[in-house]
Amino acid sequence: MFWVSLSGVWQWSWNDRTTTLIADGQRSARCIKADSTHLYWVDRGDNLANNGEVMRAPVGGVGAPVAIATGQAEPIHLAIDEEYVYWMNANDGTVMRTRKDSDGTDPLVTIWSHAGRSGSIAVDETRVYWMARDDDLDWIVMSAPKGSNGEGPFTTLATNQGSHDEESEIAIDETYVYWTTSGDGTVKRVAKIGGGISTLASGQPSPRSIVADRTGIYWSDRLSHKIMRRWPDGIIGVFLAGAEVPYGIAIDTESVYWTTQEGAVESAPK
The missing domain is CATH 2.120.10.30 (TolB, C-terminal domain)
Incomplete structure (x- = not known):
C-alpha cells in the first residue's frame, strides 16, 4: 500500500x-x-x-x-x-x-x-x-x-x-465516467461514448474523491465524515460512518482504502 x-x-x-x-x-x-x-x-x-x-x-x-x-x-x-x-x-x-x-x-x-x-x-x-x-x-x-x-x-x-x-474528481469503469461535485452534493455519470448525464446520488454534504469497479461506486465525504457506496443495483448506503475527515480513496479486489485529513491511512473490507 x-x-x-x-x-x-x-x-x-x-x-x-x-x-x-x-x-x-x-x-x-x-x-x-x-x-x-x-x-x-x-x-x-x-x-x-x-x-x-x-x-x-x-x-x-x-x-x-x-x-x-x-x-x-x-x-x-x-x-x-x-x-x-x-x-x-x-x-x-x-x-x-x-x-x-x-x-x-x-x-x-x-x-x-x-x-x-x-x-x-x-x-x-x-x-x-x-x-x-x-x-x-x-x-x-x-x-x-x-x-x-x-x-x-x-x-x-x-x-x-x-x-x-467547488471541488470535483472523476473515476471510470468499463462503461462510464463518474464524477463528484462538492458544491451541489451530487455524484453523476455519463457513458464513455457520450450521451445523457445521470445523477446517481444527490444531497451529499461534500462528496470528493471517487472510485468505481464492478462492486460499486465509492466516494469520500469530508463534511459528513463518511465513506459512501452505491451498489450496482442502485442502492446507496453508508460504507463507513464516523471516519476522520476522509480525503483520498482507493480500492482493490478486496478492500477500500482512504486517507484522512488528520494524517491516517485506513481500510475496510468491501
Whole structure:
C-alpha cells in the first residue's frame, strides 16, 4: 500500500507490517499511482512558480526517485497505463503525457491545452478522461485518444458541472465516467461514448474523491465524515460512518482504502 503526505511518499508492507519512506523532501506531493515495479506521483511545487515535477521511484525504496518531468505548472493529478504517465497541470489547464521509463529528457507531449484550472484525470485502454474548467469557470468532462498530440479529436462529455469554487474528481469503469461535485452534493455519470448525464446520488454534504469497479461506486465525504457506496443495483448506503475527515480513496479486489485529513491511512473490507 502506498500514499503521499505533503513532504513524503510512503509504503506499507503487509508481509512484515512495516512502513518505508520512499521519498522525502517533497514540496507538495499529491496523487500516487503504482504498477508492479514503480511508484509515480506529482510534486506540485511552489505556488505559481511553475516548478512542479512528475516523479518515479522503485517499489520498496531501493533506488533514488527520478523526476521524469520538470518545470510543470502545478501538476495536481495523474494516471498511468503500461507505457505512459498522464497528468494535469492546475495552473495552465494542460493535460500532459510522457514515458514511464523516462529519465527526464524524453519529450513532454501536450494532449490538451486550455486556459483555466484543471481537475482530475483517468485513462483506459484507448482514451484519456479529465475534468477542467471552461471559459465560464464551470467544470466540464472531456476525453481524447491517449495518443493525441494536441490535435484531438476532443469529446465533451459534460458541461456546467459546478462552479470554480467547488471541488470535483472523476473515476471510470468499463462503461462510464463518474464524477463528484462538492458544491451541489451530487455524484453523476455519463457513458464513455457520450450521451445523457445521470445523477446517481444527490444531497451529499461534500462528496470528493471517487472510485468505481464492478462492486460499486465509492466516494469520500469530508463534511459528513463518511465513506459512501452505491451498489450496482442502485442502492446507496453508508460504507463507513464516523471516519476522520476522509480525503483520498482507493480500492482493490478486496478492500477500500482512504486517507484522512488528520494524517491516517485506513481500510475496510468491501
